[in-house]
Amino acid sequence: MDRHLYSDESKVDGFRFAGAAVDVDDLARVRREVLDWRVGDSRRWHTSKERPDARERALRRLIRLAGRVDIVIVEHAKTHPEFVAREACVDALARWASAHEVSEWVLEQDAPVEYRDRRTVAGLMRAGQIRRFAYRHAAAVEEPLLWIADFAAWLWTKGGADRAAIEPLVVHHEVLAPNLADAA
Numbered sequence: 001m002d003r004h005l006y007s008d009e010s011k012v013d014g015f016r017f018a019g020a021a022v023d024v025d026d027l028a029r030v031r032r033e034v035l036d037w038r039v040g041d042s043r044r045w046h047t048s049k050e051r052p053d054a055r056e057r058a059l060r061r062l063i064r065l066a067g068r069v070d071i072v073i074v075e076h077a078k079t080h081p082e083f084v085a086r087e088a089c090v091d092a093l094a095r096w097a098s099a100h101e102v103s104e105w106v107l108e109q110d111a112p113v114e115y116r117d118r119r120t121v122a123g124l125m126r127a128g129q130i131r132r133f134a135y136r137h138a139a140a141v142e143e144p145l146l147w148i149a150d151f152a153a154w155l156w157t158k159g160g161a162d163r164a165a166i167e168p169l170v171v172h173h174e175v176l177a178p179n180l181a182d183a184a
Helices: 024-035 052-064 080-097 112-126 145-158 161-167
Strands: 003-010 015-023 069-076 102-108 134-138 172-176
Touching: 003 024, 003 080, 003 145, 015 024, 015 080, 015 145, 024 052, 024 145, 052 145, 052 161, 069 080, 069 161, 080 102, 080 112, 080 172, 102 112, 102 145, 112 134, 112 161, 145 161, 161 172
Parallel strands: 003 102, 069 172, 102 134
Antiparallel strands: 003 015, 015 069
16 A cells, blocks of 8 residues: 655644645545635635634545545644754654655645755665655645645644544554753
8 A cells, every 4th residue: 555645733832743644546536625625716725724614614524534544643742942843753754654655755845944854854764764755845735635734733733622523534643752862
């Protein structure tokens, strides 16, 4: 089973990455479904900018994708600088991707941190800690499957009923223990 992983982060109350894993055979169908989340002539979906009724509609549609979309959540406490937390989350998500047949990983574009992301993943591959797979950064307007990760990160961060709504899609949740030596 060949899979692609799409990830985005939330920086609210700590740092967390959400990933949406989709089997290659389901990519076109899931992408068409997600494109329908857009409201009006919008070019993209961005959870925090959408109206509550649009988010509710997208959530119903996302839940129907259970079995075609798996959600992975990796969190780091708000105890370290953001770059340390992000690097730890990228490392953990890369390890998950390697262990779960991911052949391509797309991270949402964020120019200031892309070099560190690439360095982290490439370092794990060079050291033989993860198997090789393709990875790249892309803008959310270019890759609608990043919208799932954005939405999942937002829902998980909100907690309560929002988090409970996507829990059936969550196949992995990891809270990273802060390593105080990393902050030095």
